[in-house]
Amino acid sequence: MDLIVKNVRRVAAPDADPADIAVADGGIVAIGSSLSGARETYDAGGRFACAGLIETHIHLDKSRIIDRCQLPEGRRVNPVTTVAPLKPAMTVEDIYARAEATLRECLVNGATRMRTQVEIDPGIGLRGFEAIRALADAYRWAIDIEPCVFPQDGLTNYPGTEELLVEALKAGAPVLGAAPRYDSDPAAQIDRIFALAREFDVDLDLHLDVGDSTDHMDIRQVLDLTERCRRGGRVVVGHMAKLSLMPPHQSAAMARRLADAGIAVTVLPATDLYLMGRDRDHDVRRGVADANHLHEHGVTCSLSSNNILNPATPYGDCSLIRIANLHANVLQVVGAQRLRELFLMLSEHSARLLNLADYGLEIGKPADIVVIDATTPEQAVAEIRPPLAVWKRGRRTVTRQPPELHVPA
Ligand SMILES: [Zn+2]
Numbered sequence: 133m134d135l136i137v138k139n140v141r142r143v144a145a146p147d148a149d150p151a152d153i154a155v156a157d158g159g160i161v162a163i164g165s166s167l168s169g170a171r172e173t174y175d176a177g178g179r180f181a182c183a184g185l186i187e188t189h190i191h192l193d194k195s196r197i198i199d200r201c202q203l204p205e206g207r208r209v210n211p212v213t214t215v216a217p218l219k220p221a222m223t224v225e226d227i228y229a230r231a232e233a234t235l236r237e238c239l240v241n242g243a244t245r246m247r248t249q250v251e252i253d254p255g256i257g258l259r260g261f262e263a264i265r266a267l268a269d270a271y272r273w274a275i276d277i278e279p280c281v282f283p284q285d286g287l288t289n290y291p292g293t294e295e296l297l298v299e300a301l302k303a304g305a306p307v308l309g310a311a312p313r314y315d316s317d318p319a320a321q322i323d324r325i326f327a328l329a330r331e332f333d334v335d336l337d338l339h340l341d342v343g344d345s346t347d348h349m350d351i352r353q354v355l356d357l358t359e360r361c362r363r364g365g366r367v368v369v370g371h372m373a374k375l376s377l378m379p380p381h382q383s384a385a386m387a388r389r390l391a392d393a394g395i396a397v398t399v400l401p402a403t404d405l406y407l408m409g410r411d412r413d414h415d416v417r418r419g420v421a422d423a424n425h426l427h428e429h430g431v432t433c434s435l436s437s438n439n440i441l442n443p444a445t446p447y448g449d450c451s452l453i454r455i456a457n458l459h460a461n462v463l464q465v466v467g468a469q470r471l472r473e474l475f476l477m478l479s480e481h482s483a484r485l486l487n488l489a490d491y492g493l494e495i496g497k498p499a500d501i502v503v504i505d506a507t508t509p510e511q512a513v514a515e516i517r518p519p520l521a522v523w524k525r526g527r528r529t530v531t532r533q534p535p536e537l538h539v540p541a
Pocket residue numbers: 189190191249339370438
């Protein structure tokens with residue numbers, strides 16, 4: 133045996149007595165009591181563990197550029213037109229270095245899997261894709277990274293973008309994204325993206341429905357195409373901030389349609405808090421979709437960081453647990469059960485959203501184990517408790533020492 137994590141509660145059954153998890157050859161081989169005889173033993177002291185936190189939606193390639201960007205004047209902001217002029221000067225090395233710095237923060241905050249959005253267009257070419265693929269190879273010891281290639285600056289209005297996207301898909305990009313809000317013809321972009329997804333048989337993960345009114349919602353077209361193209365279970369929509377503008381009976385009806393169609397939702401609280409409500413100078417709306425409400429109506433949901441230190445989200449420390457806590461504050465979440473759900477939207481539910489079949493603290497699964505400094509998931513979210521130890525396929529990748537208070541003798 134290579135490793136035994138002793139005295140640990142599992143996120144799927146945090147109320148059960150702590151158990152021991154045994155690991156050999158990178159996989160979980162036994163879960164029981166009083167296991168012994170391993171090369172490495174870690175006593176979790178009754179804390180709980182999950183099979184790793186999952187960033188389902190982050191932009192490594194454009195993280196850490198806030199210092200290069202002009203400060204916005206006034207309330208109106210457009211992160212896309214702020215970043216676009218910087219892209220031609222971004223080299224593979226520059227993208228790699230910034231993405232790596234962000235990735236390392238994600239690792240110490242407990243991420244073991246990630247889907248990262250990668251911008252493709254004539255301004256940046258395939259340099260972002262190249263950098264992220266190199267980074268994924270270099271950090272395979274710590275995390276599985278899946279790139280989602282997409283046209284941030286528009287598809288139908290930006291000649292050359294589609295050819296580059298096709299090149300990335302031919303080179304093996306496993307997921308295709310979209311950003312119809314920044315296209316001069318949003319509906320045409322969505323049609324084209326679904327056609328490409330069918331042609332290359334890839335999953336879809338679209339930025340959708342950020343804005344200050346529900347007069348038009350792209351989700352209606354996405355629902356229709358998902359059903360017509362039989363893509364249920366393979367479509368994720370990120371943001372969905374406009375759901376926060378609807379009264380509960382309307383958002384509940386929309387949630388049930390999403391659940392029936394097999395469309396999952398990633399809520400991105402930090403970005404939506406920063407970008408929504410820019411039409412107002414007081415009484416600014418919060419603009420974050422309620423993930424607990426969506427979950428209640430059967431939608432598979434995750435919470436993610438989205439952007440770190442760029443014009444769409446100038447702040448962030450890559451702590452997913454902080455993002456769950458932020459959601460709890462903004463949505464005025466009450467009760468242990470709902471807080472527990474929010475933790476599952478960083479872990480088990482996120483795995484379902486990404487269709488990860490090999491995720492979980494179970495015998496036969498890879499030994500991705502993250503011990504959190506809390507006895508329950510709800511405590512972790514309420515108090516933003518950090519991960520203390522992380523293993524990827526049975527190998528220790530992170531150790532975090534709790535701070536020490538030096539009380540006078
Ligand atoms: Zn995004």
